Amino acid sequence: MSKEVVISTRIRLARNLKDYPFPCKLGKQGREKVIEKVKSAIKDSNSAIASDFSFINMESLTPQQSVSLVERRLVSPEFISNTEGRGLLISSDESLSIMINEEDHIRLQVIKPRLSLEQAYDTADKLDTLLDENLDFAFDKKLGYLTQCPTNLGTGMRASVMLHLPALEKSKAISRIAGNLSKLGLTIRGAHGEGTEPKGAMYQLSNQVTLGISEKAAIENLKNITIQLVTQENQARERLCESIDVRDAISRSLGILRSALVITHEEALKLLSNVRLGILSGQIKDIDTETVDKLMTAVEPATLSVNSNRQMSPEERDEERAKLIRETLK
Amino acid sequence: MSKEVVISTRIRLARNLKDYPFPCKLGKQGREKVIEKVKSAIKDSNSAIASDFSFINMESLTPQQSVSLVERRLVSPEFISNTEGRGLLISSDESLSIMINEEDHIRLQVIKPRLSLEQAYDTADKLDTLLDENLDFAFDKKLGYLTQCPTNLGTGMRASVMLHLPALEKSKAISRIAGNLSKLGLTIRGAHGEGTEPKGAMYQLSNQVTLGISEKAAIENLKNITIQLVTQENQARERLCESIDVRDAISRSLGILRSALVITHEEALKLLSNVRLGILSGQIKDIDTETVDKLMTAVEPATLSVNSNRQMSPEERDEERAKLIRETLK
Numbered sequence: 001m002s003k004e005v006v007i008s009t010r011i012r013l014a015r016n017l018k019d020y021p022f023p024c025k026l027g028k029q030g031r032e033k034v035i036e037k038v039k040s041a042i043k044d045s046n047s048a049i050a051s052d053f054s055f056i057n058m059e060s061l062t063p064q065q066s067v068s069l070v071e072r073r074l075v076s077p078e079f080i081s082n083t084e085g086r087g088l089l090i091s092s093d094e095s096l097s098i099m100i101n102e103e104d105h106i107r108l109q110v111i112k113p114r115l116s117l118e119q120a121y122d123t124a125d126k127l128d129t130l131l132d133e134n135l136d137f138a139f140d141k142k143l144g145y146l147t148q149c150p151t152n153l154g155t156g157m158r159a160s161v162m163l164h165l166p167a168l169e170k171s172k173a174i175s176r177i178a179g180n181l182s183k184l185g186l187t188i189r190g191a192h193g194e195g196t197e198p199k200g201a202m203y204q205l206s207n208q209v210t211l212g213i214s215e216k217a218a219i220e221n222l223k224n225i226t227i228q229l230v231t232q233e234n235q236a237r238e239r240l241c242e243s244i245d246v247r248d249a250i251s252r253s254l255g256i257l258r259s260a261l262v263i264t265h266e267e268a269l270k271l272l273s274n275v276r277l278g279i280l281s282g283q284i285k286d287i288d289t290e291t292v293d294k295l296m297t298a299v300e301p302a303t304l305s306v307n308s309n310r311q312m313s314p315e316e317r318d319e320e321r322a323k324l325i326r327e328t329l330k
Numbered sequence: 331m332s333k334e335v336v337i338s339t340r341i342r343l344a345r346n347l348k349d350y351p352f353p354c355k356l357g358k359q360g361r362e363k364v365i366e367k368v369k370s371a372i373k374d375s376n377s378a379i380a381s382d383f384s385f386i387n388m389e390s391l392t393p394q395q396s397v398s399l400v401e402r403r404l405v406s407p408e409f410i411s412n413t414e415g416r417g418l419l420i421s422s423d424e425s426l427s428i429m430i431n432e433e434d435h436i437r438l439q440v441i442k443p444r445l446s447l448e449q450a451y452d453t454a455d456k457l458d459t460l461l462d463e464n465l466d467f468a469f470d471k472k473l474g475y476l477t478q479c480p481t482n483l484g485t486g487m488r489a490s491v492m493l494h495l496p497a498l499e500k501s502k503a504i505s506r507i508a509g510n511l512s513k514l515g516l517t518i519r520g521a522h523g524e525g526t527e528p529k530g531a532m533y534q535l536s537n538q539v540t541l542g543i544s545e546k547a548a549i550e551n552l553k554n555i556t557i558q559l560v561t562q563e564n565q566a567r568e569r570l571c572e573s574i575d576v577r578d579a580i581s582r583s584l585g586i587l588r589s590a591l592v593i594t595h596e597e598a599l600k601l602l603s604n605v606r607l608g609i610l611s612g613q614i615k616d617i618d619t620e621t622v623d624k625l626m627t628a629v630e631p632a633t634l635s636v637n638s639n640r641q642m643s644p645e646e647r648d649e650e651r652a653k654l655i656r657e658t659l660k
Contacts, residue, residue, distance in 0.1 A: 244649065248591040259585025263400040319574065 004289050005230045006115040006163040006281055007202070008256045010073070011124040014156035015106040016138040021149040023085075023101040031085025038100050041134035042089055045185075049127060052174045053098075058083035064311075067302035073111065074164075075099055095129060103148045104156075106131065115226060117159055117219045124157075125215075144211070151208070155215050160206035161226050163188075166277040167236035168229075169201045170246070177229070185209040186225055198241060199294055200269030201277075205229065241281040250278035254287075256258045258329050263322040270301045275329075285301065295328055334610055334619050335560045336445040337532070340403070341454040344477045344486035345436040346468040352478040353415075353431040361415025361431045368430050371464035372419055379457060382421045383428075384484040388413035397632035403441065403492075405429055426457060434486075436461065445556060447489055447549045454487075455545075474541070481538070485545050490536035492557050493518075496607040497566035498559075499531045500576070507559070515539040515556055530599030531607075535559065535638045550569055571611040580608035584617075588659050592645075593652040598629045605659075617659060627657055629644065 020026060020034055042050045058066065058080065058248040061132060074094060079102045081088060089098040099107040108131070111123040131137075138146040145156035152158070168174045178188050188205045190198040207218045240246050253274035257263075263271075276292045278284035297303060301323050305312050308320055350356060350364055373379045388396065388410065396410040404424060409416060409432045419428040429437040438461070440454040461467075468476040475486035482488070498504045503539045508518050520528040535556060537548045569578050583604035587593075593601075606622045608614035627633060629651050635642050638650055 244592055248652075251589045251591050252586055255585040255589025256582055259581045259588075261581050262574055315574075322578075 005164055005233050006226060007113075007293055008073075008165055009019070009110060009112045009114070009116045009120045009122040010158075010160045011117070012107060012158045012160075013110045013124055013128055013143065014104040014152045014158075015108070015128070015135075016146055016148070018106050018136040018138045020105065023103065023105060024148065024152060026085070026101070028085045029268050034105050035085070035087040035100050037135060037213055038098065038106060039087070039089065039133050042098075043306040044134060044281070045130050049091070049096065049130065053089045053096070055091070056088040057092065058086040058088060064302045064305045068300070070119050071300035071303045072297055074109075076102060076107075078102060079107075096123070098127075104152070108193055113228075115161060115223070117161070117223050118256055121159070121215060121219055140161060152210050154211035155213070155218065157218065158206050159219050159222050161202050161216075161222065162235070163226070163229060164200040164201055164273070164276055165203050165204045165229070165233050167240045168233050169198070170240055171236050172205070173232070177232070181205070181225065182208075184221070184225060185213075186222065199266070200273040201272075202269075202296070235275065237281055241277070241283065244320065247283060248279075250274050250281075250283055254278065254284060254329070257325050260322045260325070262318045265299060265301055265321065269296060269305050269324060272296050272299070272325075291328060295325060298324060299330075335494055335563050336556060337443075337494055337623055338403075339442045339444070339446045339450045340439060340488075340490045340492070341447070341450040342437060342439045342488045342490075343454055343458055344434040344475065344482045344488075345438070345458070345465075346476055346478070347435050348466040348468045350435065353433065353435060354430070354478065355484060356415070358415045364435050365415070365417040365430050365566070367465060368428065368436060368461070369417070369419065371461050372428075374464060375460050377456075377460050379421070379426065383419045383426070385424070386418040386420065388416040394632045394635045398630070398636040401630035401633045402627055404438075404439075406432060408432060426453070428457075432484070445491060445553070445560075447553050450547060451489070451549055454533070481579075482540055484541035485543070485548065487540060487545050487548065488536050489518065489545075489549050489552050490534050491552065493533045493535055493556070493559060493563070494603070494606055494650065495529055495533050495559070495563050496531040496603050497570045499528070500570055501566050503562070503566060504533070511535070511555065512538075514551070514555060515543075516552065526651050529596070530603040532603075532626070567607065567611055571607070571613065577608075577613055580604050580611075580613055584614060584659070587655050590652045590655070592648045593655065594648055595629060595631055597650065598651055598655060599626060602626050602655075603631070621658060625655060628654060628658075 017034060017037065018099055020030060024029060028114050039055055042053050056106060066083065069075045070077050070080055074097050075088060076092065077098050085101055087100040095111050097109045108127055109126060110120045112120040140146055144154040147153050165174060168177065185208050186205060187208050188203050190204065202261050207222050209218065253271040257271050257275065272292050272295055275284060275287065276289055278287050279287060279292065298307065301317055304317055312320060346352060347364060347367065350360060353361060353545055369385055372383050396413065399405045400407050400410055404420065404427050405418060409429050415431055417430040425441050427439045438454060438457055440450045442450040470476055474484040477483050477486050495504060498507065511518050515538050516535060518533050518536050520534065537552050539548065583601040587601050587605065602622050602625055604613060605617065606619055609617060609619050609622065628637065631647055634651055642650060
């Protein structure tokens, strides 16, 4: 069952070029040089991975296209807050991406479905090696990789899993769990990371410690805690879904999603989360979690606009969202 | 369209026997004599109508069976508040009924579907004539039929129509209309008459004046006003149902009714009223108003219990109600 509570796994590595100041200290020209160096490192390599990447100049995007990248978890909210001298390299299936000139020169990211920390790390490691062949990274023998923010110093790695925890949320166990996790060097927060509120019972669990611990050990730690959380969620779900009121809420949520003509983003996520709970508990049998997971991203405001290829008012978006949901779940 | 806004028509005649005090002044024995006289008047007649009646001793009913009679609009709430020495004659299709020893000795009632005041009055008149052949009614040449309450004196007739007015209710026009109606000798109130709140946008419109006006004139007046109200409702509906929010509420209402596992009486009526509005506006095409109208009565608490043939807690009833609705509307 673990593969269904865990929606996706992400590995992110922070790297900086030895001969350049951190992006915040770099002017536009300096940033553009960094972009050129990273692009070349990918393009000039002989790897199959490399030829699959395309480059996006962040300055060329509309605000909605930028926001949609955040909604799809391909870049950080910070990355689009100021797009000057920033670029994105991204693979065709969007599972690999490299933010250039975010907080660090390079933030490479690998996303895999379900719980797959080792595989995601393997891929990230290969991409890192490939870049390392053509670039000179800022590295200290004692400290490890140097990063702009000291919290990333060392491995420069953040590993995280996206978890759907409706039962732990509904039973109010999540805040107690969050408190305990920080003692274990982990943190749990909303789906879009730091400073974001959980929506649709989606939580991001990630490692906090990057110094004095190997990547393997950090991943092992995160994996063990994830498996424990999944077990707790499964147990809480079993108890919760015995209640007729919860089963009623699940059934109504699907009924509303299948019939609404107008729906806000917030309501859609809440109802989709209930439907996902219903699928996991076995109450809903004609829909799979993959469909719901894709919808959860597709109903995000900017992604909805980008996918429909037109400018929409918030009211039009609420209608478009309802239509997409009805057609997907019918 | 008028036939769809008007759900049913009812004619009620109040009659008293000349040689007996009004029921409130009669002891149990006296009441039982009145019951016997009325039963005999029906049974001894040669009419086809007569042989179709069955008799219910109100004292023999369970509280739920009594309440169900009120919910199905076959007797008044007052009639079941004290069942001693009270009886009910009722035709097999429940369209004709005679309350014996309510406020008056006889309250005969005819219910017909849709707007059919003349037909309902014709039937009531025939039943009245049949009773008159075998009973001696208290009648004054100047005043007309004598009744316990002076508001019924004269014709002793209450004619009423049951109207579904969701658009006039939602657009808040109904209170203004109610004020005007009283000046025209009519009154509008909740579905179960005097002192009841409207539920599911169901309103009972009836004549108030029984003295100094013929039955025909009273019926003509009620009919004209009904037709005007239907026109106003139709116009209000057309305006109202242009709104996407109203159309969304209608669509969601059906979605919830088709998926809820638990539903209260109040919520069910509210949602059924929205669905009925959707049928009349043409938005909902796979359900007819007759189905909804039958459900509106079938979901009433006591009727639900009586029809399911078992004692139920309020929680069980909310589940049973949801099940009945799901199965009827699927």
